[in-house]
Amino acid sequence: MIANYGYKDGSGEYYISIDTDQCIDCAAGRACLGACPKQMFEIITDDYDDEVACIKEANRRTLAFDCADCKPAAGHDSLPCTDACTPGAVRHSW
Amino acid sequence: MSNQAAAPTSPEKKEFWRWQENTWVDESRDWRDAKILTCGIDVGSVSSQAVLVADGELYGYNSMRTGNNSPDSARNALQGVMDKCGMALEDIHFVVGTGYGRVNVPFAHKAITEIACHARGANYMGGNQVRTILDMGGQDCKAIHCDERGKVTNFLMNDKCAAGTGRGMEVISDLMQIPIGELGPRSFDVREEPEAVSSICVVFAKSEALALLKAGYTKNMVIAAYCQAMAERVVSLLERIGVEEGFFITGGIAKNPGVVKRIEKLLGIQALDTQIDSQIAGALGAALFGHTLMMKQGAAKAA
The missing domain is CATH 3.30.420.40 (ATPase, nucleotide binding domain)
Structure with a gap:
């Protein structure tokens, strides 16, 4: 399943997508949890009883601001969360 | 003997947004x-x-x-x-x-x-032919892909903004003073399809609707413009995950043909029909x- 967390508003689309099929048997040892400086990732049991990563509820409506420090404008070449997720399950839409 | 006139009372406020339970x-x-x-x-x-x-x-x-x-x-x-x-x-x-x-x-x-x-x-x-679901809820909107068993394969949700939601339609219903169930049919009662209202925010769309009325739009034209804006809004959400054949709309807005027909026109596919209440x-x-x-x-x- 592709789970898209985030929103679209007048300024743009801000979604973090997680491919839960790759996430179930994480080959990266849940590295996303520690990689995010804002600790936005957490592990949940989803509706189909699989343990997968998701974005915390509190961050889902503020992604544009929460992720700003890791974006190129803040001097980063790549995102810590997508780098940590070696199977490539985590993607940003912006 | 008293000649006092009865104090003026304001007319009873009708709740046009109130949908049928x-x-x-x-x-x-x-x-x-x-x-x-x-x-x-x-x-x-x-x-x-x-x-x-x-x-x-x-x-x-x-x-x-x-x-x-x-x-x-x-x-x-x-x-x-x-x-x-x-x-x-x-x-x-x-x-x-x-x-x-x-x-x-x-x-x-x-x-x-x-x-x-x-x-x-x-x-x-x-x-089991349903593959793409659009849920137009009261205060959020969801686009969902599922397999033949109804298991979710892809989803996205927008609950930050009320544009394209049932609440938005309720606001317009009250503003136009037209019962919410009549908005859809009346949106087709226009000589030509007006441009969609440009504001995606419900609050600003309301202001824009008022401005259109002042500019000479009929109520039906304003409703049509709002239905079109709502359709465009949710279609952009749907396009983010893609639309597959077997399209189904759930939620209260599925009962509004003014929005549903415009969504179908924009997507170029027809939504599947059901006899069961979409809500x-x-x-x-x-x-x-x-x-x-x-x-x-x-x-x-x-x-």
């Missing part, structure tokens, strides 16, 4: 004959539904406006349908809560997200999940 029970069956009776409770931000499923088939439902607290809304929704068929809570084997208030359904055995429940409900209502999809899916869980428990006990 309804209760239905399958009179051709008796729930007492069912081996497994499950219930799904969807406590949404605007409406609450209780759906009863007897042996895996829809038996009855009650759809009403959400009150100011989730537990009472859940109780009232369920009581409405139980009263209609002479049932008590003890008669129900399994209750699943869903929607915004899912964790506040005191008598629920399990809570499941509305995304999974809408997919499951749409699969029942539209058949109960989430609660129906929850009740069906309950049925599956009961079956699994039964199988586990038998093993």
